[in-house]
Amino acid sequence: xxxxxxxxxxxxxxxxxxxxxxxxxxxxxxxxxxxxxxxxxxxxxxxxxxxxxxxxxxxxxxxxxxxxxxxxxxxxxxxxxxxxxxxxxxxxxxxxxxxxxxxxxxxxxxxxxxxxxxxxxxxxxxxxxxxxxxxxxxxxxxxxxxxxxxxxxxxxxxxxxxxxxxxxxxxxxxxxxxxxxxxxxxxxxxxxxxxxxxxxxxxxxxxxxxxxxxxxxxxxxxxxxxxxxxxxxxxxxxxxxxxxxxxxxxxxxxxxxxxxxxxxxxxxxxxxxxxxxxxxxxxxxxxxxxxxxxxxxxxxxxxxxxxxxxxxxxxxxxxxxxxxxxxxxxxxxxxxxxxxxxxxxxxxxxxxxxxxxxxxxxxxxxxxxxxxxxxxxxxxxxxxxxxxxxxxxxxxxxxxxxxxxxxxxxxxxxxxxxxxxxxxxxxxxxxxxxxxxxxxxxxxxxxxxxxxxxxxxxxxxxxxxxxxxxxxxxxxxxxx
Numbered sequence: 001x002x003x004x005x006x007x008x009x010x011x012x013x014x015x016x017x018x019x020x021x022x023x024x025x026x027x028x029x030x031x032x033x034x035x036x037x038x039x040x041x042x043x044x045x046x047x048x049x050x051x052x053x054x055x056x057x058x059x060x061x062x063x064x065x066x067x068x069x070x071x072x073x074x075x076x077x078x079x080x081x082x083x084x085x086x087x088x089x090x091x092x093x094x095x096x097x098x099x100x101x102x103x104x105x106x107x108x109x110x111x112x113x114x115x116x117x118x119x120x121x122x123x124x125x126x127x128x129x130x131x132x133x134x135x136x137x138x139x140x141x142x143x144x145x146x147x148x149x150x151x152x153x154x155x156x157x158x159x160x161x162x163x164x165x166x167x168x169x170x171x172x173x174x175x176x177x178x179x180x181x182x183x184x185x186x187x188x189x190x191x192x193x194x195x196x197x198x199x200x201x202x203x204x205x206x207x208x209x210x211x212x213x214x215x216x217x218x219x220x221x222x223x224x225x226x227x228x229x230x231x232x233x234x235x236x237x238x239x240x241x242x243x244x245x246x247x248x249x250x251x252x253x254x255x256x257x258x259x260x261x262x263x264x265x266x267x268x269x270x271x272x273x274x275x276x277x278x279x280x281x282x283x284x285x286x287x288x289x290x291x292x293x294x295x296x297x298x299x300x301x302x303x304x305x306x307x308x309x310x311x312x313x314x315x316x317x318x319x320x321x322x323x324x325x326x327x328x329x330x331x332x333x334x335x336x337x338x339x340x341x342x343x344x345x346x347x348x349x350x351x352x353x354x355x356x357x358x359x360x361x362x363x364x365x366x367x368x369x370x371x372x373x374x375x376x377x378x379x380x381x382x383x384x385x386x387x388x389x390x391x392x393x394x395x396x397x398x399x400x401x402x403x404x405x406x407x408x409x410x411x412x413x414x415x416x417x418x419x420x421x422x423x424x425x426x427x428x429x430x431x432x433x434x435x436x437x438x439x440x441x442x443x444x445x446x447x448x449x450x451x452x453x454x455x456x457x458x459x460x461x462x463x464x465x466x467x468x469x470x471x472x473x474x475x476x477x478x479x480x
Contacts, residue, residue: 004198007040011053021169023162025064026153029057029146030166033439034173036219036228037197050200054439055139058146065149074152082151082449084394091380091387092144095364098380099137102363103129110356112367113346115201122346127353127362136365136434143442150446155453160410163447167417171232171251178217178225178258185213193218209263217258226267227427229259231440234274234423235416241294242412266430273426343370343431350378357381364435372428372437379435388437394445395421402455405462414451417444 011032018028032054039050068074079085108126115122115132153159177193184192191205196218204221207214214222233255240248259267282298285291350369353362354377361381369375377385398418403411421444425437 002042004038004040004042006195007038007053007198010035010038010196011040011056014053014057017169018166021162021165023159023165025057025061026150026159026162027166027169029054029061029439030163030443031169031173032057033228034170034177034218035196036217036224037199037203038218039199042200050198051135051139052199055142058142058439062142062145062149065152068152071152074156075148077155078148078151081155081453084391084445084449085148085151087387087390088144088147088445091384091391092141094384094387095137095140095380098361098384099133099364099366102357102361102381103127103133103366106357106360106362110353110362111349112353112362113349113369114367122368124349127366130366132365133363134365136436140364140436143436143439146439147442147446150443151450154446154450160413160447160451163417164409164413167235167413167420168247168251171236171255174217174228174232175251175254175258178215178229179254181217182213182215182258182261185215212261212263214264215258215262222262222264223266223427223431226259226262226264226270227424227431229255229262229267230270230274230423230427231420233259235420237278238416238419239412242415243409244294266427269430270423270426274423346370346433347374350374354378354381368433370431370433372425372432372435375433375435384435391441391445392425394448395441398448399452399455402452402459405455405458406451410451414447417447420444 014028014031015024018024018031021027035053038053040053040056042050107128110127111124112127113122114125114130181193184190197203199220201220205216215225216222217225219225233252236248236251236255239245240252259271282295285295347370350367351374353367359382361379361384364379367378369378376388395418399406399411399414421441424440
């Protein structure tokens with residue numbers, strides 16, 4: 001095992017910030033997502049796997065919860081009241097069994113894409129057990145245990161404020177480091193965040209697209225940074241719409257600018273998809289005749305942007321040519337590029353491996369795709385995909401039916417986290433290579449599920465109190 005000094009220093013800094021934010025492990029876990037290419041150690045016994053620092057915070061959280069005196073009673077409460085946890089536990093067991101069994105049972109019967117130890121790139125090979133079966137499955141199991149640990153804490157204590165502080169710290173750090181990276185590269189200073197990228201996989205931080213420096217922030221490449229930016233943007237925008245918070249408004253503006261400037265296809269496709277519910281919401285407001293001030297502000301900003309672009313093009317016809325080339329290279333001509341053909345080939349072969357294994361899958365971590373749904377289907381098979389779809393259903397339902405029993409601030413936080421998780425899923429669906437949905441997905445499942453259960457308990461308590469309230473004969477006590 002090789003320890004990274006910079007990675008350890010980042011972990012200490014996060015712990016210090018989380019301590020002053022009054023939520024060391026929970027706030028620390030959420031904040032650590034901002035460092036997408038920072039690892040504290042490289043595990044040589046797992047083929048050189050370098051787990052990102054959020055996995056360390058996951059392990060600390062799970063260990064701290066497991067060490068509680070009433071852990072078995074708490075776990076009984078979690079499994080007894082949150083039914084999606086049973087689905088998650090079943091998926092975890094299926095993933096472990098599949099990662100061990102399927103690469104051996106279907107060995108040589110289909111092709112997969114794995115990381116070459118010699119060439120350092122993704123290569124096509126016959127299915128066989130690889131180190132990814134252990135490492136990737138381990139990360140997934142750790143994510144599932146994190147969901148259970150968070151449910152244990154959220155069910156028995158009021159910690160939604162810690163969750164909120166953690167997400168704002170994450171969004172603030174992500175935006176700040178994105179700005180630093182953008183300024184450094186465009187001011188000729190260079191890659192200012194290189195010291196904290198300690199992961200041992202390929203780092204593409206000095207790339208250019210159509211003459212624009214690609215923003216990677218603390219991540220390994222622009223697409224990873226764009227995916228995190230979309231998630232942070234979804235959180236801050238949703239929170240602003242629900243609470244009118246000025247902090248979340250400015251965060252949304254900065255994150256939107258960074259997402260656009262990242263020059264990533266993931267960013268532009270993700271933004272286009274995220275704009276759909278925003279436009280539907282605004283259209284519904286127009287039909288109801290109740291247009292909010294935030295919606296008017298959004299329309300005004302869009303009009304100002306369009307008018308500004310038209311004015312620039314009229315003043316100088318070729319001024320927008322670099323942006324046109326950028327759109328052509330990242331969206332319009334992306335499918336015809338070498339990387340586009342390569343990723344499409346990965347997806348086709350991944351779907352073929354699903355068919356070759358009779359719908360059972362090649363096992364967690366056995367292969368790499370270029371889209372999260374295809375990776376889930378090829379690695380987890382039909383049964384695993386159905387269970388993953390059920391967990392997605394938990395996020396889709398959100399607080400529907402129980403929101404009236406949730407405090408407005410708590411509901412705003414929960415729905416913001418849910419939308420952030422959806423944004424992350426959209427980004428992974430564009431360019432994700434693993435079946436692991438990511439730590440944000442597991443956090444969102446815990447927050448939504450625990451909040452629903454607490455809301456239902458509140459509704460039940462209120463109904464019980466009203467049912468057993470004695471009838472008063474005096475009009476002074478008549479509450480009708």
